[in-house]
Amino acid sequence: MTSTSQKVAGIPAAPSVRRGRPRLGEKAIEALLVLAAIVSVATTVGIVISLAVPTVEFFGTVSLGEFVTETLWTPLFAEKHYGVLPLLVATLIVTAIAVTIAIPVGLGSAIYLSEYAGNRTRAFLKPILEILAGIPTVVYGFFALLAVNPWLRDIWPSQTKPEFQNMLVAGIAMGLMIVPTVASLAEDAMTAVPRSLREGAYALASTKMQVSTRVVLPAALSGIVAAIVLGISRALGETMIVTIAAGLKTDGIIVNPIDGAATMTAYIAGAGQGDLPVDSLDYLTIFAVGSTLFLFTLALNALSIRMVRRFREVYE
């Protein structure tokens, strides 16, 4: 860089471009940004620690064998049993009802929005789905308990009416809650299918239904599966709807959907409301059930992330 320091008549020497001055402000800001990014990692670590430590303590008293094989969950009763199966079964029943509703309704909406709807129809319908997604789940619970359930009891054909709180009505409300999740992710996956595939099928005289079901749907399959898996994961972790509409009853395994039963999340919410003495075994059950829930949703989320990545790799 000697040339820049040479004096040219009338022109002052230009400062060196590579002066290598340490920029402390820049470094400090970068450190601040890294710190902000680390908050999310710290959150994960915090979640794992806050779950794992009490869970380990819990399994010091109750054996893992009893936890996964015992068919009674009565930690807050006089006679205590610690089998997580009743909570798990209730969770799976509510989730199954929700998914039975959300898959057809969500996928049907997604196919219509992606393949049939014109731009103006879509511009009108998509915000409505977004509104449905933005309604707090406590409101879904309120509606399920005070509006859907009385109606369900009215039209129920048999003599044994659904209970005041039951898994069926919670599952219905939860199904409609996850419809926007399934619909918008599935629609993204279908929109990502290249036009040329559709045009190829139309050129071979396919109808619109054939293009939708035999070309677009299979091509977007991994994205659609990801949408459904994410929906299931949201249903498993949803708390307010089941707490309000399916109740907090814990006992043996209840399989009749018109009966009330506590899911894993409802148990946590119910037990967490009371003032359980810290470090009592009752208090530790919250964390043991929480760990179980966390592991389930973690596995489903990992599956969903992997599926989404796959469909992105194919078409983008």
Added chain:
Amino acid sequence: MTTTTNPRGPSSADVRAELTRRRFRPAETAFKLALQACLAIGLAFLVALLAFAVTKGWHRLDARLWENMPTGRVSRAGEAGVQSAIWGTVWVISLTAAICLPTGVLAAIYLEEYADNTRWYNRLLELNIQNLAGVPSIVFGILGLGLIARVIGLGFTVATAAVVLSLLVLPTVIIASREAIRAVPQSIRHASYALGATRWQTVSRQVLPAAVPGIATGSILALSRAIGEAAPLILLGAVTFIRFNPDSLLSAYTTLPIQIYNLIKEPQAEFQELAAAAIVLMLVVLLAMNSIAIFVRNRFTKRW
């Protein structure tokens, strides 16, 4: 086809008529109707839900809503209101915004502008944020209960609630901010560097201002999710009937969704009507926020 009698084969007019004829295909029509029915179910549910809340809460949507829980709350249910819950929500959400918006935007800037995403730790960071977005909200409540309230010792206060809600919506803020930052074209950055700007000068004076509409939209949606969130706060001491407004970051509190949950549990019809009125109030606030978000997105987003 009658044209087979023509010795020279079908005329071109017949062929055209055959090709453009609209055939009635029952399966096609049924399929389309089924798809429309799917959308109609979602729409009908939304309309029924809103109609039910409004009709049930209509005659409680008056000045009584701005009251606090009277002391004899069962005998005087008709006079009960949700003032302390409204103030609680204002306190908690303001603090949540103050914590999660700067943190989320700074983290997004790091991931988009500074991080070298071929490094394993940056990829891990991204995967971690994706996973965190799928963790059930009640698990964040457990984090708050086990670590923030007890070990760190913030207790069941406005501060704990705000920290937990911040962590809960942080992935949403980060993901939305990253998308907004990514949408700013590379040429803007190159032009800024070419004029001798440093990295932070480029980010703070060129990239961020251009990304503000996207970041604002994502932030409003994240905060509206925080407003309606009840599950983690159930574990954080918000369920007790609080009759006073919070006055500091370390006061006890309750929030609107929690108060609604409490009111639903009560057997008296008056409390359920009050719950409906509180729901209408909350939905109006949330709809307004969503509309603002959509407006900002459509009006201010730059098209490059």
